Amino acid sequence: MIVKAKQFPLFLLKLQALSPRVRPHHIKQTFIKEDLARYLAGYKGENAIEYYLSFLTDDEYYILHDLRLFDGEHYFQMDALILTKRLLCILEIKYMAGIIEFDTDFDQIIQMKNGHEKAFPDPINQLQRQKSQLNKWLKRNNLPQLPIQGFVVFSNPQTVIKSDDKYTKNSVIKSHTLQSKITELHHQYKDDILTQKEIKKVTKKIMKSDIPLDHSVLEQYQLSRSDILAGVFCEACGHLSLERIHGYWICSQCMVKSKDAHLAALKDYQLLFGDSITSNQLKEFLQIECSSLATRILNSVAVSTKGQNKGRIHTLSNK
Ligand SMILES: [Zn+2]
Incomplete structure (x- = not known):
């Protein structure tokens, strides 16, 4: 069994x-x-x-x-x-x-x-x-x-x-x-x-x-945040990074558009940096400028939030 x-x-x-x-x-x-x-x-x-x-x-x-x-x-x-x-x-x-x-x-x-x-x-x-x-x-x-x-x-x-x-x-x-x-x-x-x-x-x-190993892969390879590429990958051709235009992620290489390509990027973020993310960190990683878009994304993916205003820390859902 x-x-x-x-x-x-x-x-x-x-x-x-x-x-x-x-x-x-x-x-x-x-x-x-x-x-x-x-x-x-x-x-x-x-x-x-x-x-x-x-x-x-x-x-x-x-x-x-x-x-x-x-x-x-x-x-x-x-x-x-x-x-x-x-x-x-x-x-x-x-x-x-x-x-x-x-x-x-x-x-x-x-x-x-x-x-x-x-x-x-x-x-x-x-x-x-x-x-x-x-x-x-x-x-x-x-x-x-x-x-x-x-x-x-x-x-x-x-x-x-x-x-x-x-x-x-x-x-x-x-x-x-x-x-x-x-x-x-x-x-x-x-x-x-x-x-x-x-x-x-x-x-x-x-x-x-049973306690599965949950270590930092960045520490393991002695990498810093600046060694890591930000951005959203194109699911069709692998191009980095997509642009968000009128509610869609658009690939300038293959022109494929996606509504939720940011979810895979946020999964990467979580695996590399952990479960906590601020609005600014999310904007930087997805390479977006619009704060209200960041808030909408956070509301859809975060399981909990603590703190006020700019210091607000959001917890991403389970791996
Ligand atoms: Zn593409």
């Missing part, structure tokens, strides 16, 4: 809003575009495992995607967590192409792709850390101490995995074996630890404790 479904991640929405709005020729532009492509591929990889997880029978396996919990000292993230009456199983999903060789001597994996070698930290170490943090989290929340297992799942079917180490071989799997590996793991434990009622209690507690 899927308790928490996979959603398009907030940080990817932020990156998608950021990428076309970084000033042309900015030193970080290529870097941000590459990050976006890489994270999108990763998301695609995580999505691909949903198909294989769907074979796990409904009443025995409780699946939660994308969790971020606090262990009392640090936050930790899990791509997926599977809960049964007998155990917890963490999945760390990797969407990497090429040949992946595990080097246990140096706790690294080496990716060989297009004639190049690149090293990354061994994901099994990360999995071990997640296991101990999840254990700590269970204790902190006075929940039953279930055995915690986990797999590093390579979700790209073309990836070739190489390892001589027995432990690595037991911890690393390809996504098409997910169902059999998880079922096998569940049956290695003979005793039920949780009742049906306790399963509900644990999943409810996990859902309540």
